[in-house]
Amino acid sequence: MxxxxxxxxxxxxxxxxxxxxxxxxxxxxxxxxxxxxxxxxxxxxxxxxxxxxxxxxxxxxxxxxxxxxxxxxxxxxxxxxxxxxxxxxxxxxxxxxxxxxxxxxxxxxxxxPSVMISPYDQNLISDSSESRRKFMDAMISQTDRE
Known part of the structure; x- marks a missing residue:
């Protein structure tokens, strides 16, 4: 695609x-x-x-x-x-x-499906695991709706 x-x-x-x-x-x-x-x-x-x-x-x-x-x-x-x-x-x-x-x-x-990582996403590394979970949930939701 x-x-x-x-x-x-x-x-x-x-x-x-x-x-x-x-x-x-x-x-x-x-x-x-x-x-x-x-x-x-x-x-x-x-x-x-x-x-x-x-x-x-x-x-x-x-x-x-x-x-x-x-x-x-x-x-x-x-x-x-x-x-x-x-x-x-x-x-x-x-x-x-x-x-x-x-x-x-x-x-x-x-x-x-797409993955967007930008300088605005530096919190994926430095912040809590909650921000990483939210990012991963957004990515997974594009391939598995359940």
């Missing part, structure tokens, strides 16, 4: 962005403040339905805009799926796969 492309609209500092990915290795490079981490956050959103930075969904809507959307074309063996997340200021978050809404986010978790 791999992400073929990603389209961002009004997501944080990306007013409109289309990115094509290689099935091999991809590098995201750029000057400070251009939105590299926001691209990673968008990919995390597609995986688990929320920001890895802990932001409220509404805080991820670009300034002076009413909504954001994140869309990706996912290649899975001989099948392609389109994942889309839409968050507006006026309604709750919508997560769709192939234009069909998930009734609850939990139904989506595990479709596109």
């Amino acid at each position: 791999f992400i073929k492309n990603l389209t961002l609209q009004n997501f944080k500092n990306h007013s409109s962005q289309f990115i094509e990915f290689s099935p091999q290795i991809n590098c995201i490079v750029g000057d400070n403040g251009v939105g590299k981490t926001n691209i990673l956050d968008a990919l995390h959103y597609l995986s688990v339905g929320k920001s890895f930075l802990g932001n409220s969904d509404l805080n991820n809507i670009a300034e002076n805009e009413d909504f954001f959307s994140i869309e990706a074309l996912i290649s899975n063996e001989n099948k392609e799926d389109i994942l889309k997340i839409i968050q507006s200021k006026e309604s709750r978050k919508i997560i769709k796969k192939n234009d069909k809404n998930y009734s609850k986010i939990a139904d989506h978790i595990g479709y596109l």
Whole structure:
């Protein structure tokens, strides 16, 4: 499984962005403040339905805009799926796969598994075992819902 492309609209500092990915290795490079981490956050959103930075969904809507959307074309063996997340200021978050809404986010978790470790996660090493348990629970929930 791999992400073929990603389209961002009004997501944080990306007013409109289309990115094509290689099935091999991809590098995201750029000057400070251009939105590299926001691209990673968008990919995390597609995986688990929320920001890895802990932001409220509404805080991820670009300034002076009413909504954001994140869309990706996912290649899975001989099948392609389109994942889309839409968050507006006026309604709750919508997560769709192939234009069909998930009734609850939990139904989506595990479709596109990911592990995100960032400098913000230094507490996994230095804090109590509770933070490590919480991290592991989040990872395991993507593969085993029980």
